[in-house]
Amino acid sequence: MSCLNSWILLVVITPQRSESPTELVLLSLYSPRGPAMLELPGRKSWGGRLWMDHKKIGLITPGQFLTLKLHEGDHSLAGERFSFVAHESSIQTVISLHKGERHFIRLIIESKAVAGFGPTRWVGEQVTCLVAYREAAAAEPVKLKRIEKSSLDYVVREPFFPECEK
Numbered sequence: 001m002s003c004l005n006s007w008i009l010l011v012v013i014t015p016q017r018s019e020s021p022t023e024l025v026l027l028s029l030y031s032p033r034g035p036a037m038l039e040l041p042g043r044k045s046w047g048g049r050l051w052m053d054h055k056k057i058g059l060i061t062p063g064q065f066l067t068l069k070l071h072e073g074d075h076s077l078a079g080e081r082f083s084f085v086a087h088e089s090s091i092q093t094v095i096s097l098h099k100g101e102r103h104f105i106r107l108i109i110e111s112k113a114v115a116g117f118g119p120t121r122w123v124g125e126q127v128t129c130l131v132a133y134r135e136a137a138a139a140e141p142v143k144l145k146r147i148e149k150s151s152l153d154y155v156v157r158e159p160f161f162p163e164c165e166k
Contacts, residue, residue, distance in 0.1 A: 023099040024069045027079075028162055029124065030136040031107045033063030046107035046122065051082040051088040057154070058147035060107060065139040066147075067156040072099045079109070079122020093124040102162065104132035129164035136161045 030031040031046035044064035053075050060066060067151065076092040097103055127135075139161050147155055 009012070011094065023072055025072050025097040025099055025101065025103065026067055026156060026162075027070055027095070027103045027105065028065055028067045028132065028158075029060070029076075029105045029107055030132065030139050030161065031062045031064035032135045033139070042111050044109050044111070046079070046095060046109055046124065048109075051078040051080065052076070052151075052154075054078075054088060055151060056057065056148050057095050057151045058142060060142055060146075063139055064142050064160050065136055065158075066142045067158050067162065068154045069099060069156050072097050077105065077124040089122055091121050093122075095124060095126060102129065102165075106135065122140055129162075133161065133164055149154070 016099070029050065033045060047061045048059070050057045050060050050066070052070070057068070058066070073096070075095050075097060077095055078089045078092040080087065080089060095105065104127050106125050106127050107124065110123050112120045141158060141160075144152070144155075144157075
């Protein structure tokens with residue numbers, strides 16, 4: 001009588017559960033071009049570096065837009081303070097992003113400056129899709145070469161400013 005040695009390998013695969021995953025939310029930021037923003041004294045279109053959550057994102061100039069994918073929750077937006085070396089401004093705008101919604105931010109610079117001298121604030125104003133589309137439908141996307149390499153994973157490449165859902 002022969003004896004066969006048999007081995008049975010049992011592999012149990014259990015799906016891993018993540019602890020309350022957060023959904024990514026789309027945030028479109030734009031710097032308007034033209035008379036829509038320039039008619040108010042002390043306000044002009046954003047032209048400079050954008051910082052999000054203390055991370056340098058890239059250079060945005062008037063007439064450009066950028067869409068980011070971020071986790072839902074609160075985020076801080078800032079411009080750049082110039083000295084000998086460029087740094088994130090200490091004045092920030094807090095933005096709350098909620099899942100299931102697309103968010104739009106108008107980027108402007110507020111200044112109480114006289115002849116170009118005085119305090120300047122980089123501001124992000126949350127606006128509706130209809131307002132954003134009216135002001136930025138003709139905006140061009142920020143060129144990849146103007147985005148920090150370390151921030152490319154957050155960028156959604158869109159060839160045209162996003163239309164509003166019907």
